[in-house]
Each structure stands twice: as C-alpha cells, then as structure tokens.
Amino acid sequence: MRPARALIDLTALRHNYRLARELGGRKALAVVKADAYGHGAVRCARALESDADGFAVACIEEALELREAGIRAPILLLEGFFEADELALIDAHDLWCVVQAEWQIDAIERARPAKPFTLWLKLDSGMHRLGLAAADYRASLQRLQAMPHVRDVVAMTHFARADELDSARTDEQRALFHQVCDELHLATSLSNSPALLGWPTAQGEWARPGLMLYGATPFAGPHPVADRLQPVMTVTSKVIGVRELAAGEPIGYGARFITRRPSRIGVVAMGYADGYPQFAPNGTPVSIDGRPGELVGRVSMDMLTVDLTDHPAAGLGSEVELWGRQVSVSELALHSDNSAYQLLCGLKRVPRSYVGE
Numbered sequence: 001m002r003p004a005r006a007l008i009d010l011t012a013l014r015h016n017y018r019l020a021r022e023l024g025g026r027k028a029l030a031v032v033k034a035d036a037y038g039h040g041a042v043r044c045a046r047a048l049e050s051d052a053d054g055f056a057v058a059c060i061e062e063a064l065e066l067r068e069a070g071i072r073a074p075i076l077l078l079e080g081f082f083e084a085d086e087l088a089l090i091d092a093h094d095l096w097c098v099v100q101a102e103w104q105i106d107a108i109e110r111a112r113p114a115k116p117f118t119l120w121l122k123l124d125s126g127m128h129r130l131g132l133a134a135a136d137y138r139a140s141l142q143r144l145q146a147m148p149h150v151r152d153v154v155a156m157t158h159f160a161r162a163d164e165l166d167s168a169r170t171d172e173q174r175a176l177f178h179q180v181c182d183e184l185h186l187a188t189s190l191s192n193s194p195a196l197l198g199w200p201t202a203q204g205e206w207a208r209p210g211l212m213l214y215g216a217t218p219f220a221g222p223h224p225v226a227d228r229l230q231p232v233m234t235v236t237s238k239v240i241g242v243r244e245l246a247a248g249e250p251i252g253y254g255a256r257f258i259t260r261r262p263s264r265i266g267v268v269a270m271g272y273a274d275g276y277p278q279f280a281p282n283g284t285p286v287s288i289d290g291r292p293g294e295l296v297g298r299v300s301m302d303m304l305t306v307d308l309t310d311h312p313a314a315g316l317g318s319e320v321e322l323w324g325r326q327v328s329v330s331e332l333a334l335h336s337d338n339s340a341y342q343l344l345c346g347l348k349r350v351p352r353s354y355v356g357e
C-alpha cells in the first residue's frame with residue numbers, strides 16, 4: 001500500500017477547543033465546515049460532542065452529514081440557506097441559521113415551521129462580504145422579532161483582518177458592531193480564531209473558532225497564545241527510492257534543483273495530488289526520521305524529493321513528515337506562499353487515521 005498517511009490527534013483537538021472556549025470566556029461553536037478543515041467532520045464532531053456547545057458548517061449538506069451521524073448538538077449554518085426550500089430541512093433537523101440578506105428574511109416570513117427558528121442575524125461591520133448594512137440592521141431585526149415562528153436572534157459579525165495584529169480594522173469593526181447592537185439585548189458572536197487568539201477584548205457570548213481547533217496559528221510569527229495550540233493533523237509518507245548523484249546533476253521536472261555536491265536524494269510518496277503545495281521551493285522544511293530536512297526539486301503529482309545527504313542513517317522506508325508535529329503547517333504555508341487554511345482543507349487521497357478517541 002502507498003505509505004502516505006494523515007494521523008489525526010483527537011486529544012489535541014479537544015485541548016484546542018478548550019483553549020478556544022477559555023479565551024472566549026463563554027460558549028464556542030466548533031467550526032467543522034469543509035470536512036473539519038480536512039480532518040473529517042463526523043469524527044471531529046464526535047470527539048468534541050461532549051465538550052462543545054455546538055458546531056458550525058457552511059451549508060445544509062454539511063449539517064445533514066453530522067445529523068445523519070447522530071450528532072444532536074446545535075449546528076449553525078454560517079451562510080444560512082441558499083434556497084428557500086431548505087427551510088423545511090432546517091426545521092426538520094433543528095438547525096440554527098445565519099441570516100445575511102433581506103431575501104432570506106422574506107423567505108423566513110413565508111415559512112411555517114413546526115418549531116420556531118433560532119437565527120443569527122449578521123451585521124456587515126466592514127468585511128463587505130455577507131451581512132446587512134448597519135443602516136438596515138435594526139429594521140430587519142424588528143421584522144424577525146415580530147414573527148411568531150422566530151424564537152431567538154443572536155447578533156453576529158465577522159472580522160476581515162483579525163490576523164493582522166497591528167491593523168486598526170478589527171477595532172473599527174468592533175466599534176460599529178457595538179454601536180449597532182449594544183442596546184438590542186441580544187446574545188452576540190464576533191470572534192473567529194485570529195480574534196480569539198489576538199484580540200482578547202473583542203469577545204461576545206459565542207466564539208466561532210475554526211483554524212485554531214486544528215492547532216494551526218493564523219499569525220505569521222510566534223505568538224504567546226497561539227503557541228499553546230497543539231497540531232492535530234500530521235501528514236507523513238515514506239522514502240520509496242534513493243538516488244546517489246554526483247555534483248551538478250539535475251533533479252526532477254524542470255531541473256529546478258541541481259546538486260551542489262555528491263548527494264543522496266530520497267523520493268517520497270507524496271505529491272500535489274495529495275494536497276502538498278506544488279510550488280514549495282527548494283529548502284522547504286520536512287522532517288526525516290524525526291530530524292529536520294529539506295525538500296529539493298519540484299514537487300510532482302505523486303512524489304517529491306528530499307535531500308538525504310546529511311541523513312546517512314536514512315534510506316528506503318524512512319519516514320518523512322510533510323507537516324504536523326515537527327513541521328508546523330503554518331511554517332510550511334509561509335515557505336510555500338500558501339495558507340494553513342488551504343493546506344489543511346486541500347488534503348486529498350491520503351487515508352486518515354485517528355488517535356485519542
């Protein structure tokens with residue numbers, strides 16, 4: 001069997017969830033959209049179910065997958081519904097729903113659910129993606145509150161630049177949110193991972209941690225709180241071929257690396273079809289049998305090459321970590337001009353196994 005593997009540490013996931021809730025101070029919805037950022041939504045939700053106040057996903061398909069797996073906790077649809085007929089399923093499966101636009105309010109008005117809805121009314125405080133404009137927010141809230149089939153409304157917003165710790169934008173967004181929502185007597189929800197980790201004064205009743213649950217930092221450098229996160233996914237594979245080469249020999253497609261000395265090159269069963277970044281440069285960190293090593297040559301679809309010259313004990317069958325406990329996914333993201341979000345979500349073809357159930 002091909003030796004590429006992703007090991008998912010559910011104990012680390014629970015540790016990170018507890019840290020998120022401690023930072024937020026109150027309740028936290030574990031964001032498990034996009035198959036829990038590539039970690040497996042059902043397995044992660046089950047591992048968190050006894051701790052988590054609820055879950056958040058991007059769409060009803062993702063919510064139904066969790067319900068079908070027996071997850072009973074609250075589940076929030078972060079973009080609400082895309083078509084009005086989803087409201088019947090939202091009712092039947094007891095889902096919470098973000099309301100981000102006027103047409104959704106019209107559809108909710110026409111619905112006749114068996115149980116009243118719990119809605120999260122989204123304010124566009126400056127991200128300018130989804131949400132109601134500040135000028136329209138109160139009127140929309142009043143419309144919803146006048147409907148007998150609306151039970152609770154939570155006021156929410158989303159930060160655009162909370163990962164930039166020197167940007168004034170988060171405080172501006174927060175100020176607008178408070179200006180619009182403070183007198184409304186609603187529960188509030190503001191924080192994604194970067195806000196939880198980096199903006200301790202920007203919290204509401206409900207935090208919405210995603211990336212940090214999986215142990216990756218959203219920041220470009222070291223950070224005292226983010227450094228307490230534990231990586232959840234470790235991606236490894238093995239050396240399946242070794243080449244002894246003289247100095248001056250090219251390696252792989254495009255001859256992007258040319259040996260500078262007599263070299264031993266290891267071929268590893270991992271490529272961009274697995275989600276490893278195709279354009280990771282020469283020198284990108286890997287870990288070879290637990291010791292720091294380097295990628296050399298261009299990444300192929302199914303294979304990549306590493307320099308074994310300074311790893312005399314390594315050879316056929318040696319284990320190579322691509323990201324995880326030794327090479328953090330955020331570090332790999334920095335090297336490959338990518339993001340930890342995309343690397344984690346982009347894992348494909350690699351079988352996952354789980355520890356710490």
Ligand SMILES: *Cc1c(COP(=O)(O)O)cnc(C)c1O
Nearest residue numbers: 031078158192193208209210211
């Ligand atoms: C994805 C998402 C989150 C989680 O963001 P992270 O940066 O991964 O913590 C929170 N809120 C909303 C609305 C989202 O779409």
